[in-house]
Amino acid sequence: MELFWSKGYTATSIAELCAVMGINSPSLYAAFGSKEALYAAALKQYGETYGPFIWGGFPTAPTAHDAIEELLFKSADVLPRPGKPLGCMVTLASAGDEGHAELKAIIVARRAETLQRIHERLERAVAEGELSRSVEPLSIARFYAGVQQAMSIHARDGATREDLRATARLAMKAWPTLTGASR
Template structure:
């Protein structure tokens, strides 16, 4: 029995668990803003509110964390860009919706400018697996546009003689260029003007690709 002068040791509760999604979103924004190489583990820990052992235990390391952050970006930001594309009744309307939505999203206040996937350079900095991932993710834009054009051909909106891959590359390139311009300070209004000019070329590119 302890005497009255002895103090009982305080009970230790379970260590506080961090919110994984919140921490991942913090890492995503830091990577998005600074890039893979320029972002240090200490900066990631500070942004995520965890220590280094917790980061490695939860995510497996910097490269794995970056991959998770890129996928988180796709899941959280993709719907803002692609929602109108998916709902549009024609291929032309779909591509116009994609470009105009991009003009709204890419220069958003309170977020890093431009598209994290488009602007990512980790693959060119000696990280082969990340390069393969980024090439795959960037190809999704091209693939979705091409598939929508192929559907338009099947439905009679476009001639079966057009080359959907060429048209898809043109409009995917416009969207990627808008991301670079947004990072360099282009305004929403300027990007919307770019989108509208690109759509004025619709008739020309759908005929010239035959």
Template sequence: MAMGRPREFDADAALDQAMEVFWRHGYEGATIAQLTEAMGINPPSLYAAFGNKEGLLKAALDRYTAKRAAWMDEVLSAPTARDVAERMLMGTADSQTDPDNPPGCLLVQGGLACGTGSENVPFELAARRALTEDQLRERFVRAKEEGDLRPAADAAALARYLSAVSAGMGVMASSGANREALRQVANVSVKVFEEQSAK
């Protein structure tokens, strides 16, 4: 029996290209033709490597979140809750208006306007955003324990707030808002954390 030819493509480079297509067009808007052209492979190779379009999205999201992990570690290592918020939101303003990348955030853009047949995609994206929210909540719990935040501060609500502002900034960026507009949102939002500070 003849053996099929091995996949002859750089999976990481191909995923970077797929990630950009999903980022620009969302899951629903990204076609197999666009994905395979960007990745430099044919449809059978895509299906052999990733199973289907949703499998490709999950692999692209894994790559995106792995790249983002080092930045998140830097955000969480800020000395105070206020600094965590500032680092995250200013970083969001800068990254989501970076001319080298599509505007906005893949974890927001990827699931916009998903229709029948792709119901799992928004849940997949929400689950990944929830991981960030969990990290923030744990960091703010620690901030309370260290006396940085007021005893009455709600760590979960602050984490949810920061996640919501970050996602909203992603939508703004994808709609054409510039870096200065996003930084204005960040500056106002950081004041919430200043008000919750125990110092």
């Protein structure tokens, strides 16, 4: 997972994968069937390993504002972690753009999950009266998902935890303008 995360799908060779896994190529193919299937498994493992760090408090946050703020600040903590590849494996993945349609579908679906989670939380805020029915939950969700994705790119380029937290604070200052809710 970390090899794919740091180098990307195309730049990671079967020989490198076998070396880090401590197996030979026939064993890799026997276990996974293909490099593509191994990459798909690595994406799944990434989500299971790092998703809870970023999304853990999101569903239970008392307000939509708190949920999105939690998402951005947890992302600021996780994306530049020392000793791990920088940024988000899913956000930074380009395998789908390199001619692998099945992998592209997986990556697009994973990215869409972020947007969907935020959108659903905003829809819930509207339904519960936390936000006005005049807001545009999908547009707001796209804004905050985009901020989180940009934070991933900045982390890959060397932004620190504090740099990313500053981005999160600034993005949350947009909340009243986007939602009409004071905060």
